[in-house]
C-alpha cells in the first residue's frame with residue numbers, strides 16, 4: 001500500500017521544541033515509520049522552507065518530499081494559506097504522475113490541499129486535524145492569528161474527507177459540531193516511542209535534595225507554564241525544570257521566556273525555576289526519569305504527547321482535564337487531573353503527591369503499563385491501517401469528484417458513508433503488540449538536514 005502523508009508546515013525532519021514544532025512533527029514521523037515497518041510505502045509531502053533542503057530525503061520505507069510552494073524560507077503557519085493553492089498544485093502533479101492508494105492530510109491546510117489535489121484523481125483522503133480552529137478561537141479569541149477563513153474551510157475539510165482520524169474522544173464532539181459525519185470519524189490516538197521512553201535507564205543529575213517538577217513544552221502561553229510557576233509559590237520543597245523553546249543560548253531573546261522569568265521573579269520563585277531551552281530527543285528520557293512529577297497543565301490541548309512520554313518513563317502526571325489528556329491520563333490511576341488555569345489546584349495536587357511516595361510510585365507504574373499496552377506506534381499504525389482498509393471501495397480510484405484543485409471544495413464527498421468506524425477508542429481493547437517505537441532517529445532522519453520552524457501559536 002502506498003500512503004502519501006501531507007503535512008504542510010510540520011516536517012518530520014524538523015527540530016522539536018520550537019514554538020511551531022511539536023507533536024504533529026513527532027506524529028507524522030513516527031506514524032510514517034511505523035506504517036513502513038508494517039509494509040507500507042510512505043511519502044511525506046511538506047513545504048520547503050529552506051533552499052538548501054534536498055528535493056527528497058529517503059529512509060527505509062519513508063521518503064520526505066520538499067514541496068516548492070511560496071518562498072523557500074520559514075513562514076509562520078498562520079501565514080501559509082496564500083501558498084496553499086500552489087502547494088495543492090504541486091501535490092496534484094505528484095499524485096497524477098505516481099498515484100498513492102491513500103492521501104492522509106495533517107492539519108486543516110494540508111487537508112484542504114490534499115482534497116483539492118487527490119479528489120479529482122479519485123484518490124481517497126483521510127484527515128487528521130491535530131488542532132481545531134474552533135477550539136483555538138474559543139480560547140484565544142481576538143488573539144487567534146489563524147486566517148479568517150480557517151473555521152469555514154476547516155469545516156469543509158471535515159465534511160469532505162473520506163475519513164477523519166480524531167486523536168481523542170473530545171475532538172469527536174467538536175468534529176460533529178462542525179458538521180462531520182460521525183460514521184466517518186475514527187478515534188486513533190497519537191503514540192509514543194516505547195523504545196526511547198521507558199522506565200529503565202539513566203537519570204539526569206539533580207543538583208540538590210528538592211523534589212523535581214518537570215514541564216516539557218513549547219513556550220506558548222496556552223501551555224499553562226505560567227500557572228505552574230504561580231503554583232511554585234506554594235511548593236517551597238520543589239524545583240521546576242522547563243524543557244522547550246529555543247536553544248539555551250537564545251532563551252534571552254524569547255518574549256515568552258521573558259514573561260515567564262518576570263513572573264517567577266515577581267513571585268519570588270525564580271531561584272527554583274530553571275528554563276533549559278530546547279532539549280534533544282535523546283536527552284529527554286533521562287530528564288523525564290529524573291522528575292518526581294511531570295506537570296502538564298495546558299488551557300486546552302488537541303492531544304498532548306508529553307504526558308504519554310512521561311507515563312512511558314514511569315513518571316506520574318499532573319494534567320489538566322482537557323482534550324486528549326482526558327483519555328491518556330487516568331485520574332487517580334496514572335496521574336491526577338486538575339481544571340485548567342487553576343494554579344492553586346495545581347499546587348494542591350502536586351503537594352499531595354509529593355507527600356506520598358508510594359502513591360507516586362503506583363501512579364508511575366500504572367502509567368508505564370498503560371503507555372506500553374495502548375500507545376506504542378506499532379499499535380497506532382495498525383489502527384490507522386484499519387481506517388485505510390475501511391475506506392469505501394468506491395472511493396479508491398473512483399471517478400473524479402467536483403472538488404477543484406484551487407481550493408474550491410464545494411463538491412460532494414467521493415463515496416458513501418461507511419459503517420461506524422470509531423473502533424479504536426483509546427479506552428477500548430487492550431491488544432498487546434510486539435512493540436517497537438519509532439522516532440526520527442530510527443528511520444534515519446537524525447542524519448538528514450533538520451529544520452527549525454518559526455514562531456506561532458497553536
Ligand code: UDP
Nearest residue numbers: 016017022023024243244278279304305306
Ligand atoms: N519536545 C522536545 N524537546 C523539547 C520540547 C518538546 O523534543 O525541548 C517534544 C516533546 O517531547 C513532544 C513534543 O515535542 O514529543 C510536543 O508534543 P505535544 O503533543 O505534547 O505538544 P505540541 O507541541 O504538539 O502542542
